[in-house]
Every structure is written in C-alpha cells, then in structure tokens.
Amino acid sequence: DIQMTQSPSAMSASVGDRVTITCRASQGISNYLAWFQQKPGKVPKRLIYAASSLQSWVPSRFSGSGSGTEFTLTISSLQPEDFATYYCLQHYTYPLTFGGGTKVEIK
Amino acid sequence: EVQLVESGGGLVQSGGSLRLSCAASGFTFGRYWMTWIRQAPGKGLEWVANVRHDEGEKWYVESVKGRFTISRDNTRNSLYLQMDYLRVEDTAVYYCARGPEYGEYHKWFDPWGQGTLVAVST
Numbered sequence: 249d250i251q252m253t254q255s256p257s258a259m260s261a262s263v264g265d266r267v268t269i270t271c272r273a274s275q276g277i278s279n280y281l282a283w284f285q286q287k288p289g290k291v292p293k294r295l296i297y298a299a300s301s302l303q304s305w306v307p308s309r310f311s312g313s314g315s316g317t318e319f320t321l322t323i324s325s326l327q328p329e330d331f332a333t334y335y336c337l338q339h340y341t342y343p344l345t346f347g348g349g350t351k352v353e354i355k
Numbered sequence: 356e357v358q359l360v361e362s363g364g365g366l367v368q369s370g371g372s373l374r375l376s377c378a379a380s381g382f383t384f385g386r387y388w389m390t391w392i393r394q395a396p397g398k399g400l401e402w403v404a405n406v407r408h409d410e411g412e413k414w415y416v417e418s419v420k421g422r423f424t425i426s427r428d429n430t431r432n433s434l435y436l437q438m439d440y441l442r443v444e445d446t447a448v449y450y451c452a453r454g455p456e457y458g459e460y461h462k463w464f465d466p467w468g469q470g471t472l473v474a475v476s477t
Contacts, residue, residue: 282463284400291450292400294465303465335400339463342414344402 250274250338254347260355267323269350271336276316280340283312283321286349287332295334296321326352357381357466359451364471371441371475377434377451377468385409385429388454390464391436393447393473403449404436408457419445441475448472 279299296312
C-alpha cells in the first residue's frame with residue numbers, strides 16, 4: 249500500500265500568514281493526488297485535483313504543486329474561513345489512501 | 356445541482372448487518388464511478404470501496420473485504436453498501452462520493468453526501 253505522510257499534523261497560524269502543507273508518498277504517484285478541506289462538523293470538500301488544478305470555487309490564494317512523491321498545498325494569505333483540516337489523497341493505485349490530515353488552527 | 360443523500364445508518368451489535376443507501380441526483384449517475392468513504396469519530400478519512408459505472412470493477416480496502424459489498428442500481432440512481440459481520444472498529448460516519456466520469460482519471464471524491472453514522476456496539 250502507498251503511505252501518504254502529511255506534515256505538519258497540526259499548526260497554528262495567523263490571518264495573513266503564508267501556510268504550506270506537505271504530503272509525501274511512499275512511492276511515486278505521478279500527479280494522481282487531490283487535496284480536501286474539512287471544516288469542523290462539515291463534509292469534506294475537494295480543493296485541488298491532479299496535484300495542481302483548483303476547483304472552480306476555490307480562491308486563488310490556494311495552490312497545489314508537486315509530482316512523484318512530494319506535494320505541497322500552499323495558502324498564500326490565510327483567511328479566517330481557511331481554518332480547517334486538510335487531507336491529501338492518492339488515487340494512483342488501490343487501496344486509495346489519504347494522508348493523516350493537517351489541522352490549521354488560529355494562533 | 357449535484358446532490359448525494361445517504362441513509363441507512365444506525366446502531367447495530369457486533370456481528371450484525373446494515374445496508375447503506377446513497378440517492379444521487381443532478382448528474383448522469385450511470386456514467387460515474389462511485390465510492391464510499393468513512394471517518395471514525397475524531398479521526399481521519401478512510402476510503403472503503405469503489406464501483407465502476409457499470410459494476411465491472413469493484414475495489415475494497417483490505418479491512419472490509421469479504422464483509423462489505425458495494426453495488427449500484429443505475430435505473431434508480433442509487434449506490435449501496437451492504438455491511439455484514441460488523442465490528443466495533445467499523446464505527447464511523449459513512450460518506451458516499453462521486454468519482455470520475457468513466458474514462459477520466461483525476462476527479463475523485465467530489466461532491467460528498469452529508470454522511471450517515473454507523474455505530475457498532477459490543
């Protein structure tokens with residue numbers, strides 16, 4: 249199975265900060281990676297697919313990059329509505345696997 | 356508007372069975388992969404099972420193989436998860452989610468339903 253390791257697992261940040269979340273795959277997955285946002289008590293929503301393609305509703309302060317085994321989700325200027333838990337997902341091969349999540353909290 | 360609505364969750368004893376349903380609307384259901392994903396209380400996300408648009412492929416996470424069965428009825432725009440021999444560790448909110456349209460590769464898990472809670476007691 250491909251292991252997806254996210255770092256950090258939690259972080260505190262202030263409004264306006266630049267935030268970077270990393271997801272590392274235990275083997276190469278090309279760009280078969282997606283990012284999801286889950287706010288407390290809410291359903292997860294896909295932010296990014298194919299490693300770097302933004303969903304139409306996602307603000308441009310979000311960006312995704314990477315290929316192979318190293319991927320990043322960047323929020324260029326953190327906004328109050330961005331405080332949430334973020335998950336990466338690899339769909340290169342079965343079983344599909346999520347990272348453990350990164351909880352972004354208010355500093 | 357694309358919509359997915361799960362039902363069928365509840366409290367069941369260990370060793371028991373439940374059948375989850377997911378009613379889809381707002382898109383051509385029979386053209387898409389569909390999936391079940393679960394989230395244990397306070398934990399992360401775990402993919403459970405996928406089914407191809409025509410049921411020609413079905414995939415499961417190892418921990419549910421032989422116990423859970425994913426199926427669909429394209430005439431009813433519905434997805435199902437038959438869960439047998441339930442264990443305490445199956446306790447979670449179960450979400451259905453849309454996969455990619457057949458022939459595409461990248462658009463997994465969008466959107467999600469609101470989820471249905473399955474609680475397994477000893």
